[in-house]
Amino acid sequence: MDSATSELPLQRTPLADAAETGLKIIVVGGFGVGKTTLVRSVSEIRPLNTEEVMTQAGEGIDETAGVERKTTTTVAFDFGRISLNEQMVLYLFGAPGQERFWFLWDRLFSGTLGAVVLVDTRRMADSWYAIDRLEHHKTPFVVAVNRFDGDESRFTLDEIRQALALGEHVPMIDCDARVRGSVKEVLIALVDHLYTLAMAQERTP
Amino acid sequence: MIRKPVDVGDPDRLYMVTDGRSEADDTFDLVTLIVSECEPTAGMQSEHVRILELCRHPTALVEIAAELKLPITVVRILLGDLHDMGKVSARHPRAAESVAGLPETTLLQEVLDGLRHL
Ligand SMILES: Nc1nc2c(ncn2[C@@H]2O[C@H](COP(=O)(O)OP(=O)(O)OP(=O)(O)O)[C@@H](O)[C@H]2O)c(=O)[nH]1
Ligand SMILES: [Mg+2]
Numbered sequence: 001m002d003s004a005t006s007e008l009p010l011q012r013t014p015l016a017d018a019a020e021t022g023l024k025i026i027v028v029g030g031f032g033v034g035k036t037t038l039v040r041s042v043s044e045i046r047p048l049n050t051e052e053v054m055t056q057a058g059e060g061i062d063e064t065a066g067v068e069r070k071t072t073t074t075v076a077f078d079f080g081r082i083s084l085n086e087q088m089v090l091y092l093f094g095a096p097g098q099e100r101f102w103f104l105w106d107r108l109f110s111g112t113l114g115a116v117v118l119v120d121t122r123r124m125a126d127s128w129y130a131i132d133r134l135e136h137h138k139t140p141f142v143v144a145v146n147r148f149d150g151d152e153s154r155f156t157l158d159e160i161r162q163a164l165a166l167g168e169h170v171p172m173i174d175c176d177a178r179v180r181g182s183v184k185e186v187l188i189a190l191v192d193h194l195y196t197l198a199m200a201q202e203r204t205p
Numbered sequence: 206m207i208r209k210p211v212d213v214g215d216p217d218r219l220y221m222v223t224d225g226r227s228e229a230d231d232t233f234d235l236v237t238l239i240v241s242e243c244e245p246t247a248g249m250q251s252e253h254v255r256i257l258e259l260c261r262h263p264t265a266l267v268e269i270a271a272e273l274k275l276p277i278t279v280v281r282i283l284l285g286d287l288h289d290m291g292k293v294s295a296r297h298p299r300a301a302e303s304v305a306g307l308p309e310t311t312l313l314q315e316v317l318d319g320l321r322h323l
Contacts, residue, residue: 012272014262015238021299022236022265023316042323048271053278074276079267084319091236091265111234111298113308113316140307184323191316198307 013045018086025090025190026109028097028134029118030126034146034177035094036078038118041183043080043092051076054103075104097130105133114190115141118177120148121155124163131164140194142171144186223282232288233281238263238296252283253292260293 027035039047054073075096082090095105097117115134119127127143134141145160155163157172166172173189175182233239240263245254255273264272270280287293299312 015264017262019238019263020296022234022238022296023298024236048268050267050271051276053276079271081265081268082319082323084316088315088319089236089238089265090316090319091267093235109235113313180323184320188317188320191313191320194307195310195313195317198310198313201307202310 015081015083015089016086019083019089020087021089023084023088023090024093024109024112025187026093026095026105026112026115027118028095028105028115028127028130029146030097030120030123033118033120033123033126034148035118038116038144038146038175038177038183038186039078039080039092039094041178041180042082042187044083045081047078047080047094049076049078052104073100075101077104097127099129102133106137112139114194115139116186116190117141117143119143119145119160119164121145121153121160122148124160127164131166140190140197142173142186142190142193144173144175144177144189146175146177223279233266233284233295234298235267235277236265236298238265239269239284240264240294240296241292242294243292253287256283256287257292263296 027038029035036047051074054075077093077095079091079093082092084090093109093112095101095109117127117130117134131141131143143160143164143166145157157174161170161172171189171193173186175186177183239256239260241257241260243257245257249257252273252275256269259269259272266280266284267277269284270277273280275283284293284295288295299308
C-alpha cells in the first residue's frame with residue numbers, strides 16, 4: 001500500500017535467522033532534500049541513526065612534539081532496511097552530500113550496489129559535488145528529483161539533466177520521497193540500471 | 206574495573222570500552238551480519254553482553270552500532286574481540302566480493318524480484 005504515514009513497529013524487528021547477505025544502497029543529497037524521508041518510506045524499521053568518528057592525519061608533522069597532528073570529526077548518518085527475501089537484506093543509507101563528508105563515503109560505503117542522488121530543483125547546485133564524486137569513483141547512480149510542493153518551476157527532467165551536466169546514460173526519475181510506491185520505483189530504476197551495466201560487462205569477454 | 210554507562214562522545218569512555226584502541230581493520234563491513242555463538246556469561250564486559258543478546262538473530266554491524274549508540278569503529282573493535290574468542294560468527298556480504306566491480310546479474314535479479322514484491 002502506498003502510504004506516507006505507514007505504521008512502523010517501535011520494537012526492534014529482528015532479521016530472519018536465514019538472513020545471510022547484506023547489501024547497500026546509498027542515498028545522497030544536500031541538506032533537507034528528503035533523504036531521511038525517502039529511507040523511512042520504504043524501510044521495515046524506523047530509520048536508525050549512527051555515527052562514525054573519523055580520525056584524519058593532520059597536515060605534516062608537529063616537529064616539536066614529534067607526533068602527527070590528528071583531527072577528529074564525527075559524522076552522523078541514518079539508515080533503514082528492507083528484507084528482500086529470507087536470505088537477502090538491503091540497507092539504505094542516507095548520507096550528507098557535502099564536500100567535507102567525502103572521506104566518510106569513501107571509507108564507509110565501499111562495496112555499495114549503487115547510489116540514489118536526491119535532487120531538489122530549487123537547490124540543484126547542492127548535488128553537483130555528490131555527482132562529481134560518484135562519477136569519479138565509478139559508482140553507478142540514478143538521479144531522483146524530489147518534487148516538493150513549493151517547487152513552482154516544474155523543470156522537465158531534460159532541463160534538469162542539462163543543469164546537472166548529466167550524461168545520457170544516467171537514468172533520471174521523478175519521485176515523492178514521502179510515498180512508498182514512488183521510492184520503490186526509484187530503487188527499481190537504480191537496480192535495473194545496475195542490471196543493464198552488469199549484463200553488458202558479462203557479455204564482454 | 207568499574208565501567209561508566211555508555212555515553213557517546215566522551216572519548217575517555219570510548220577508549221575504556223576498547224581498551225585504548227582507536228583503530229579497527231575493515232574485516233567487518235557495515236552490513237556484515239553478526240550471529241551469537243553463545244550466551245553472555247557473568248563478568249563479561251557489558252557491551253559484549255549487549256552484542257550477544259542482540260545477535261541471537263542475525264544483526265548487521267551498523268544496527269549494532271545504532272542500538273548500542275557507539276561509533277562504528279568502536280563496534281568493529283568489540284566485534285573483532287568477540288569473533289577472535291569464537292563468541293560470534295560473521296556472514297559477510299556477497300556483493301562486496303565481486304571482482305569486476307559490479308555485482309553479478311543473478312544477484313541483481315534477486316534484488317529486483319525482492320523490490321518488486323515490496
Ligand atoms: N512537500 C514535500 N516535503 C518533503 C518531501 N520530502 C521531504 N519533505 C520534507 O522536507 C523536510 C526535510 O526532509 P528530510 O527527509 O529530513 O531531509 P534530509 O535530506 O534527511 O535532511 P538532512 O538529513 O537534514 O540533510 C521534512 O520536513 C520532510 O517532511 C517531498 O517530497 N515533498
Ligand atoms: Mg536526514
